Amino acid sequence: MIVGIDLGTTHSAIGVVDSGFPILLADEEGKRIMPSVVWFGADGAVEVGRKAQRRRATDPMRVISSVKRWMGQDIVLENVGKSPEQVSAEILKELKRIAEWRIGAEVSKAVITVPAYFNDAQRAATKRAGELAGLEVARIINEPTAAALAYGLDKLKDKARVAVYDLGGGTFDLTILEMEEGVFQVLATHGDTRLGGDDVDAMIRDMLLDAAGDVPEEIRWRFLEEAEKAKRALSTELSYTIRIPFYDGSSSLEKTITRTDLDKMTKGWITRSLKCCQQAMHDSGLLLAELDAVVLVGGSTRMPAVREAVADFFQREVDVTQHPDEAIALGATIQAGVMSGAMRKMVLLDVTPLSLGIETFGGLMNVLIPRNTTIPCKAGEMFTNAADSQEKMAIRVLQGEREMARDNWELGKFEVMMEKLPKGQARVGVQFRIDADGILEVLARDTKTGKDTAINIASSAVNVDDAAVEEMVGASVEHAFEDMSERIFTEAKLKADELLPAVEMIMAQGFVEEHEREEIEAAVKDVKATMASAAANALKAAVQRLDSATEAAAARLVEKAMEEALERELGL
Numbered sequence: 001m002i003v004g005i006d007l008g009t010t011h012s013a014i015g016v017v018d019s020g021f022p023i024l025l026a027d028e029e030g031k032r033i034m035p036s037v038v039w040f041g042a043d044g045a046v047e048v049g050r051k052a053q054r055r056r057a058t059d060p061m062r063v064i065s066s067v068k069r070w071m072g073q074d075i076v077l078e079n080v081g082k083s084p085e086q087v088s089a090e091i092l093k094e095l096k097r098i099a100e101w102r103i104g105a106e107v108s109k110a111v112i113t114v115p116a117y118f119n120d121a122q123r124a125a126t127k128r129a130g131e132l133a134g135l136e137v138a139r140i141i142n143e144p145t146a147a148a149l150a151y152g153l154d155k156l157k158d159k160a161r162v163a164v165y166d167l168g169g170g171t172f173d174l175t176i177l178e179m180e181e182g183v184f185q186v187l188a189t190h191g192d193t194r195l196g197g198d199d200v201d202a203m204i205r206d207m208l209l210d211a212a213g214d215v216p217e218e219i220r221w222r223f224l225e226e227a228e229k230a231k232r233a234l235s236t237e238l239s240y241t242i243r244i245p246f247y248d249g250s251s252s253l254e255k256t257i258t259r260t261d262l263d264k265m266t267k268g269w270i271t272r273s274l275k276c277c278q279q280a281m282h283d284s285g286l287l288l289a290e291l292d293a294v295v296l297v298g299g300s301t302r303m304p305a306v307r308e309a310v311a312d313f314f315q316r317e318v319d320v321t322q323h324p325d326e327a328i329a330l331g332a333t334i335q336a337g338v339m340s341g342a343m344r345k346m347v348l349l350d351v352t353p354l355s356l357g358i359e360t361f362g363g364l365m366n367v368l369i370p371r372n373t374t375i376p377c378k379a380g381e382m383f384t385n386a387a388d389s390q391e392k393m394a395i396r397v398l399q400g401e402r403e404m405a406r407d408n409w410e411l412g413k414f415e416v417m418m419e420k421l422p423k424g425q426a427r428v429g430v431q432f433r434i435d436a437d438g439i440l441e442v443l444a445r446d447t448k449t450g451k452d453t454a455i456n457i458a459s460s461a462v463n464v465d466d467a468a469v470e471e472m473v474g475a476s477v478e479h480a481f482e483d484m485s486e487r488i489f490t491e492a493k494l495k496a497d498e499l500l501p502a503v504e505m506i507m508a509q510g511f512v513e514e515h516e517r518e519e520i521e522a523a524v525k526d527v528k529a530t531m532a533s534a535a536a537n538a539l540k541a542a543v544q545r546l547d548s549a550t551e552a553a554a555a556r557l558v559e560k561a562m563e564e565a566l567e568r569e570l571g572l
C-alpha cells in the first residue's frame, strides 16, 4: 500500500486508494485537511495540526507554521532548534498516524507532492523529511501534475495542455503542463512565494484592528483567526458579522463586512496573481486558445472574485469540479494507487485489458492492438492470400496474450470475398477501431475491389472480467517459452514452404553456379531434416542458411527477369 500526501505550506492532507477509489483520510475530528502547524513544547512534547494551532494562544513562540518556505535551506529554526526537515517530518508523522489509525495497518510508503518550482535541494529535503517520519518516499511529484490527475485531465485527449492556477495560504503559482500518453511535462511555471490567502486574512485583521483602536500585541492572533473565518464565510455568503467579545477583558468588537467590501479589498491582490499568469503564458509560448483546460486548486480559489478573475483572464470557464484544497492530495493518492496497483481496476476501464488481433497463416496470433493500449484507438495491417485463386479470406478476431491463435479467445469471425489472384498477390487491409465506449469495429477491405466488410464487436473488447484477464496473462507467462518456440517454428516453416519450391526452380533453370551447388544442397537437406523434428531454433537457423546460400542465385534470377522486361519494353 502506498499513501498520497499533499505537504502544503499552510495545510496538508493524506489519502489512500480504497476499493479502486482514491479517498482522503479524516482525523479524529472528521477533518480531511490538517493545518501544517507544529508546536514543540519546552519539555520535548510535540503537537501537530489544529492542536498546535491552539497553542498559539498560550505559547506562540514555540509554534512553527509555513515551514515549507524553509525547505532545502541549511538552517535551524529559532526558539525550537529544529531544521525545516525535522519540522516537516513531524507533520508527515502525524499524517501517517492518522492514516494508520483509519486504515488499521502500518503505512510505510508515500508519494509526496512539491511545487513545480522546487529545486533539487528542496525536493531532496522533502524526501529526507519523509524518511525521518518513517516513510519510504516512492515518488516526489509536482503539485500541478497531481492536480491534473485529480481532475482526470490526463484522459482529456492524446495530447492536452492545461493551466493549473494554485492559490493557497501563502503561495501562488501558475503552471502550464503538457500531457501526452501519461507523461507530464512542465512547459512553464511562474509564481509568487509571498502571495496567498494569508494576505487576505491580514487585510481583514488590519481593518478590524483599525476599528478596535488600541489592541495589545498578544491578543491580535484572535483578530486574525476571526478574519479568516469571515473570509471563508464570504465565499458563500454576501455578508458576515464578525464578533469578538471581551477581547481584552472589557471591550468587544462587532463589525459587518460584505462580499463587496472584500472584493474591493482584494482586487489588487488578485491582479498580482494574474501578472504571474501572464508571465507563465508568455514563457510557454502558447496562446490562450491553445489551452485545453484551466483548473483551480488551493483553498483561496474558493473565493468567487478569484474564480471570476481567472475565468476572465483565460477567457473561458474554469474547471472547479474538485475541492480545490483537496485536489493535490487526491492526485498524489491516485499516483500512489497507480504505483501500488490499487488503481488498476479503474485504469483498466480506459485501456484494452488484453491484446486484440487476428489469426494469420500457420494458426499464429497477429496482434493489431496490444494489451494496455489507451482507448479510443485504431490500428491496421495488410494481409495477402495464402493460396492461388483464393476466393475469400476468413477473418478470425482474437483476444489474448498467447502466440498461437487456438489459445486465445475468438470474439468474432467473418469472411471477405476477394479477387482471384496468384498466391501472395491479393491485398486485404484489416483495420481495428475501438471507440471511447469500448466497441470494437473490425473492417476488412480488398484493395483491388475496394469492397468493405465490417463487423462490430460490442463491449467484450474492453469489458473483461478481472479474473479472466489475470488468468490469460498468467497463462501467457506460464507458457511463454513453449509459445515462443512454436511461433518461431511456425514462422520458419512458413518460410521453408515458400523457399524450398523456389530453390528447386532456381536450380532447375540454371541460375546456380557450380561452386554454390554443394552448400545449397546441404542447406536444403538441413531444412528438410529440421522440419521433420520440431526444433524451432534449429529450423530457423537452417532456413537462414538456405536463404543466404541461395542469395546470389536469387539475385541473378531477378536481374534476368528485369533484363527481359527491359528488352520487351525496348522491343515495343
Ligand code: ADP
Pocket: 007, 008, 009, 010, 011, 012, 167, 168, 169, 170, 171, 196, 197, 198, 228, 231, 232, 233, 235, 297, 298, 299, 300, 301, 302, 303, 324, 325
Ligand atoms: P496550501 O497549499 O498553501 O497549504 P490550501 O490550498 O489548503 O493551502 O489553501 C489554504 C488557504 O485557503 C488559506 O488561506 C485558507 O484561508 C483559504 N481558504 C480555505 N477555504 C476557503 C474559503 N472557503 N474561502 C476562502 N478562502 C479559503
Ligand code: MG
Pocket: 008, 009, 168, 298, 328
Ligand atoms: Mg497547496
